[in-house]
Amino acid sequence: MFDGIQRRVVSIWFPRLASDRVLRMRPVEGPFALTHSLSNTNRIYCLNGAAERLGLSAGMPFSDARAFCPDLQSRPADLLADKRFQHALRRWAVRYCPWVGLEDDDGLVLDITGTAHLFGGEAELLMDMRQRLSRAGITACIGLGDSRGAAWALAHHGEGSAPVGATSDVLQDLTVAALRLEEKTVTGLGRLGLRTIGELANAARAPLTRRFGPSLLMRLDQALGQQPEQITPLKDPPHYGVRITLPDPIGIKSDVMEGTSRLLTQLCAKLKSHETGARILALTLRRVDQDSQQVELRLARPMRDASRILPLFERGIDDVDAGYGIDQMRLEAVQVEPMPVQQLSHVSTGHKDQLDDLITRIGTRIGLENVQRFLPADSHIPEHSYQIAAAAFSSPESAWSTIRPRPLHIFPPAPLLGTHAAPTPPKRFRWRRMSFATARASGPERIAPEWWLEADEWRTGVRDYWCVETRQGRRLWLFFTPQSPSWYVQGEFA
Amino acid sequence: MNWICRKYTLNFFPMTPDFTQSFPLRAERVHEVCGPCAASFAAVCASSTRGSVIWIREYWRPGTLNPLGLLPFFDPGKLLIAKVKDQTEGLAVAEEALRDGTTPLVILEISQPMGLIQGRRLQLSARAGKSTGLCLIPDGMGSNAAESRWHAAPIFDPFSAPGDSTLQRYELIKNKSGTLGFWHVRWDTASRRLHLVSATGE
Numbered sequence: 001m002f003d004g005i006q007r008r009v010v011s012i013w014f015p016r017l018a019s020d021r022v023l024r025m026r027p028v029e030g031p032f033a034l035t036h037s038l039s040n041t042n043r044i045y046c047l048n049g050a051a052e053r054l055g056l057s058a059g060m061p062f063s064d065a066r067a068f069c070p071d072l073q074s075r076p077a078d079l080l081a082d083k084r085f086q087h088a089l090r091r092w093a094v095r096y097c098p099w100v101g102l103e104d105d106d107g108l109v110l111d112i113t114g115t116a117h118l119f120g121g122e123a124e125l126l127m128d129m130r131q132r133l134s135r136a137g138i139t140a141c142i143g144l145g146d147s148r149g150a151a152w153a154l155a156h157h158g159e160g161s162a163p164v165g166a167t168s169d170v171l172q173d174l175t176v177a178a179l180r181l182e183e184k185t186v187t188g189l190g191r192l193g194l195r196t197i198g199e200l201a202n203a204a205r206a207p208l209t210r211r212f213g214p215s216l217l218m219r220l221d222q223a224l225g226q227q228p229e230q231i232t233p234l235k236d237p238p239h240y241g242v243r244i245t246l247p248d249p250i251g252i253k254s255d256v257m258e259g260t261s262r263l264l265t266q267l268c269a270k271l272k273s274h275e276t277g278a279r280i281l282a283l284t285l286r287r288v289d290q291d292s293q294q295v296e297l298r299l300a301r302p303m304r305d306a307s308r309i310l311p312l313f314e315r316g317i318d319d320v321d322a323g324y325g326i327d328q329m330r331l332e333a334v335q336v337e338p339m340p341v342q343q344l345s346h347v348s349t350g351h352k353d354q355l356d357d358l359i360t361r362i363g364t365r366i367g368l369e370n371v372q373r374f375l376p377a378d379s380h381i382p383e384h385s386y387q388i389a390a391a392a393f394s395s396p397e398s399a400w401s402t403i404r405p406r407p408l409h410i411f412p413p414a415p416l417l418g419t420h421a422a423p424t425p426p427k428r429f430r431w432r433r434m435s436f437a438t439a440r441a442s443g444p445e446r447i448a449p450e451w452w453l454e455a456d457e458w459r460t461g462v463r464d465y466w467c468v469e470t471r472q473g474r475r476l477w478l479f480f481t482p483q484s485p486s487w488y489v490q491g492e493f494a
Numbered sequence: 495m496n497w498i499c500r501k502y503t504l505n506f507f508p509m510t511p512d513f514t515q516s517f518p519l520r521a522e523r524v525h526e527v528c529g530p531c532a533a534s535f536a537a538v539c540a541s542s543t544r545g546s547v548i549w550i551r552e553y554w555r556p557g558t559l560n561p562l563g564l565l566p567f568f569d570p571g572k573l574l575i576a577k578v579k580d581q582t583e584g585l586a587v588a589e590e591a592l593r594d595g596t597t598p599l600v601i602l603e604i605s606q607p608m609g610l611i612q613g614r615r616l617q618l619s620a621r622a623g624k625s626t627g628l629c630l631i632p633d634g635m636g637s638n639a640a641e642s643r644w645h646a647a648p649i650f651d652p653f654s655a656p657g658d659s660t661l662q663r664y665e666l667i668k669n670k671s672g673t674l675g676f677w678h679v680r681w682d683t684a685s686r687r688l689h690l691v692s693a694t695g696e
Contacts, residue, residue, distance in 0.1 A: 183585065362591065366577070370577040372575045372577065373571070400569065401565075405683075407563050472650065491561070494567070
């Protein structure tokens with residue numbers, strides 16, 4: 001029954017994709033070109049209509065172009081952004097049909113078989129496409145044919161549409177370059193006197209294959225629809241969301257947990273098949289009165305183990321007000337991270353998993369960034385000799401080392417008022433409303449500021465650190481600043 | 495050394511009980527420590543535990559712990575710091591961590607007096623999770639539910655060698671299951687052990 005349906009393919013070519021993208025952001029009057037540096041020459045990569053009318057062409061050296069046209073405005077090309085723009089256009093083209101693929105770097109190919117009638121017919125569909133693209137400021141050449149090859153040929157050479165079944169008649173007069181051939185082959189065919197597709201189709205096939213290889217006739221057959229050619233649509237990014245709709249509203253905590261557990265099982269299977277782990281999960285509970293409540297769970301590590309994630313939801317679900325009952329639950333992994341499958345080893349990692357769960361649970365209460373750990377840092381400055389990092393986003397390091405003993409507590413330097421400004425530690429001093437008498441002092445240890453960093457507290461210059469044992473028992477870390485003589489307390493030893 | 499021993503035995507304690515009976519703090523209980531050397535007492539306790547240690551601290555407290563200062567006691571990599579807003583949040587985090595039992599030691603810095611209810615809740619969660627809790631309290635702000643309360647103070651030792659750590663006096667001022675007492679101890683950085691300095695009696 002469906003054998004009679006003729007395949008219809010649209011090919012869209014964007015001859016000025018790169019410059020159109022830039023000009024959409026920043027419209028320019030007059031000639032404009034994008035330049036790209038290739039093999040030590042700055043060449044024109046893409047240009048607008050005004051520049052083309054002045055005789056410039058893509059591929060010519062930029063300095064020549066400036067000589068021809070002094071008021072040429074230019075910008076460096078961004079190939080990555082162009083690729084992203086092409087992908088964005090592909091997403092847009094899905095409005096016409098679900099089967100959209102990329103063609104080279106500057107085109108799209110759509111299989112519109114059976115979808116044209118939704119827009120009122122093929123002509124109306126092409127009209128709609130043209131209007132929307134021109135409103136967006138994008139130059140496009142559109143070809144429609146029975147095969148991918150024919151559509152490409154019509155988009156790049158002549159721009160038109162071939163009626164159903166009449167592809168070979170329309171392609172008859174196009175040049176052989178419209179067959180997606182290499183430059184060398186086109187020249188070779190020209191020497192043989194075969195300049196149009198019609199001439200090529202009528203020529204003897206065997207000598208052509210012997211001379212140019214099988215690809216020439218394959219391209220010809222693909223264009224004429226005698227050999228099939230696939231269109232590969234791109235994969236959509238996976239969607240990590242699952243939901244459940246309940247026939248009767250629920251409100252007991254154990255019921256909600258049971259529903260969550262079913263959703264989690266589904267979601268974790270999906271995460272596992274994509275080898276990813278969830279970092280942030282959002283559970284949306286819709287109530288009967290259309291109000292909805294959200295429970296967010298931020299995990300200390302990407303996870304996809306349903307039995308471990310479920311208890312972590314308990315605290316959040318406790319706070320939910322079920323009202324007249326919950327009749328829809330939706331669970332989404334808002335942020336996912338790659339988590340490859342790992343070989344199980346005989347070394348147990350159970351303890352680390354438990355610790356991560358504990359960090360998650362504490363993190364839901366006080367914020368994940370408030371659970372911290374120390375990491376070593378390479379500096380002699382006491383305050384910079386370690387870093388504080390969120391425990392969820394770092395792993396412990398054990399490269400700690402120190403040459404001299406360091407105090408257990410350090411605090412912002414407190415000046416010792418009323419002490420003499422001599423480089424040896426004061427005999428008596430008052431600190432935090434307590435008086436101390438120095439019994440023994442060891443030092444000095446000179447620490448110079450890091451001149452490559454801006455630090456206000458080191459304005460006073462180099463510091464001579466002393467470990468002072470007081471007669472009262474406490475051991476304090478004092479320093480003297482010779483460049484602006486005064487004494488400070490910065491730490492206390494264990 | 496003799497001089498110190500003589501001086502301290504003049505105190506009113508007829509006999510100083512065995513330190514080892516009370517010092518590695520009883521597991522599955524919550525203890526308290528006050529005095530100027532409370533933090534170093536906590537570091538000594540943390541040095542003998544296996545696994546991670548959580549240190550709960552209010553974010554507005556001046557000064558920070560220095561991981562390089564903890565290095566003589568234990569590897570700073572096993573320490574987790576929880577910065578909390580106020581004491582209520584700190585108690586909640588401590589309860590959670592104690593009940594979980596993944597971290598054998600939970601250290602909590604306290605700034606306000608703690609009632610019997612809070613102390614008892616901590617005690618119960620420590621029992622549930624089989625972990626030990628240690629509260630660093632300001633003088634006189636302990637809870638009656640604590641298993642033991644210590645006072646740790648530094649002492650100047652005129653005969654100490656240059657590399658020695660501070661001589662400290664650990665006084666047991668509350669004990670639910672044993673006698674009180676005081677001891678002079680010194681942390682040995684090389685062997686990572688606590689050495690009892692004053693011998694009892696002679």
